[in-house]
Amino acid sequence: MTKFDVSRRGVLKSGAFAGAGVALPTIFTASSAAAFTNEPTGGSVTLGFNVPQTGPYADEGADELRAYELAVEHLNGGGDGGMMNTFSSKALQGSGILGKKVEYVTGDTQTKSDAARASAKSMIEKDGAVMITGGSSSGVAIAVQGLCQEAGVIFMAGLTHSNDTTGKDKKANGFRHFFNAYMSGAALAPVLKNLYGTDRKAYHLTADYTWGWSQEESIKAATEAMGWQTVNTVKTPLAATDFSSYIAPVLNSGADVLVLNHYGGNMVNSLTNAVQFGLRDKQVNGKNFEIVVPLYSRLMAKGAGANVKGIHGSTNWHWTLQDEGSKAFVKSFGTKYGFPPSQAAHTCYVQTLLYADAVERAGSFNPCAVAEALEGYEFDGLGNGPTLYRAEDHQCFKDVLVVRGKENPTSEFDLLEVVEVTPRAQVEYAPDHPMFAGGSLGECNPGA
Numbered sequence: 087m088t089k090f091d092v093s094r095r096g097v098l099k100s101g102a103f104a105g106a107g108v109a110l111p112t113i114f115t116a117s118s119a120a121a122f123t124n125e126p127t128g129g130s131v132t133l134g135f136n137v138p139q140t141g142p143y144a145d146e147g148a149d150e151l152r153a154y155e156l157a158v159e160h161l162n163g164g165g166d167g168g169m170m171n172t173f174s175s176k177a178l179q180g181s182g183i184l185g186k187k188v189e190y191v192t193g194d195t196q197t198k199s200d201a202a203r204a205s206a207k208s209m210i211e212k213d214g215a216v217m218i219t220g221g222s223s224s225g226v227a228i229a230v231q232g233l234c235q236e237a238g239v240i241f242m243a244g245l246t247h248s249n250d251t252t253g254k255d256k257k258a259n260g261f262r263h264f265f266n267a268y269m270s271g272a273a274l275a276p277v278l279k280n281l282y283g284t285d286r287k288a289y290h291l292t293a294d295y296t297w298g299w300s301q302e303e304s305i306k307a308a309t310e311a312m313g314w315q316t317v318n319t320v321k322t323p324l325a326a327t328d329f330s331s332y333i334a335p336v337l338n339s340g341a342d343v344l345v346l347n348h349y350g351g352n353m354v355n356s357l358t359n360a361v362q363f364g365l366r367d368k369q370v371n372g373k374n375f376e377i378v379v380p381l382y383s384r385l386m387a388k389g390a391g392a393n394v395k396g397i398h399g400s401t402n403w404h405w406t407l408q409d410e411g412s413k414a415f416v417k418s419f420g421t422k423y424g425f426p427p428s429q430a431a432h433t434c435y436v437q438t439l440l441y442a443d444a445v446e447r448a449g450s451f452n453p454c455a456v457a458e459a460l461e462g463y464e465f466d467g468l469g470n471g472p473t474l475y476r477a478e479d480h481q482c483f484k485d486v487l488v489v490r491g492k493e494n495p496t497s498e499f500d501l502l503e504v505v506e507v508t509p510r511a512q513v514e515y516a517p518d519h520p521m522f523a524g525g526s527l528g529e530c531n532p533g534a
């Protein structure tokens with residue numbers, strides 16, 4: 087397998103197992119002479135980018151790959167340096183990582199946990215990846231995080247929003263920059279209360295996997311605490327493309343709010359079906375019927391088109407933010423690709439820089455040294471304001487955005503507007519919060 091140099095065009099799918107749909111035995115081998123798994127010995131270091139290149143989250147995956155390629159370019163001294171110029175840490179100098187040129191391989195998670203584990207395993211065992219990152223599904227993230235813990239490499243989670251990723255399924259070798267479902271509920275509830283009042287009846291449609299369950303639990307708790315009633319909660323298959331049969335019962339349920347705990351193509355299709363059924367024009371219980379999308383992205387808004395107008399949700403980051411870091415990233419990404427980045431692109435770019443910075447500050451690629459450098463690390467200049475990588479659970483804490491679909495967008499990218507920047511303190515919680523209970527961070531595994 088040839089490592090992929092960022093100076094070449096295109097991407098390379100890693101290993102024979104990249105498209106596999108079955109789990110493989112997780113037996114890892116390392117040289118007895120090596121201090122840790124895949125210790126770089128030559129002039130380069132390989133990172134593994136594991137993203138959905140097919141399946142319902144493929145749009146997010148494509149943008150993640152763009153961001154990863156840009157991060158590698160900046161780390162190797164190419165382009166304008168992007169957020170390396172605004173990052174509060176000045177350890178990165180555009181000379182690779184610890185003087186080694188950064189190369190990468192990629193895999194297709196297919197938004198399937200078994201396929202994601204297989205491609206990550208191939209990147210570690212066949213390609214020598216010292217760090218794995220990526221994903222746009224919490225089920226995938228949790229599966230790959232567990233595999234990286236076993237293998238003795240760092241996992242820098244991409245887009246994963248389930249509470250479980252840094253809750254009951256947290257691992258010492260895993261780190262998450264993206265916000266979570268609890269934070270969405272904490273940010274959204276006060277805005278929804280001001281907009282729609284406390285006397286509301288909500289009907290939930292929920293993607294039937296760890297993220298959907300986590301998001302439903304979080305938004306239910308936050309809205310019920312302010313007086314809303316939950317009329318019904320219905321699980322929908324991740325592979326569903328037509329949600330008509332799930333939308334129809336909402337009409338006679340007595341609910342006056344529909345909460346779509348869906349993401350990616352699922353959200354585009356379910357929202358489109360809801361609008362086709364006339365829900366946005368209905369009045370129920372003497373109130374205008376409302377739709378809420380707890381987790382939003384620009385890519386989803388683009389897919390749903392005019393259907394997103396006026397609909398509220400939360401997001402991790404948005405390209406219109408005016409802090410210096412966000413502006414630098416949008417400029418770099420836009421120059422390279424011709425359009426603004428998504429929140430998925432942002433978190434993946436940032437995770438790559440944070441890993442590289444931790445290696446530089448630790449003076450070692452040893453995953454336990456990297457973990458120690460990230461735990462309790464406070465930084466700024468990467469968007470979302472001052473940010474903490476909490477040591478107890480490896481969750482980042484930062485400001486969270488509440489957004490809504492714009493009524494009069496000026497372009498295909500100008501579809502969401504930020505209505506509130508929720509301060510970090512409002513979305514923080516104790517490490518032993520009940521929604522994050524169970525499991526143990528455990529000990530870092532260097533692998534060798």
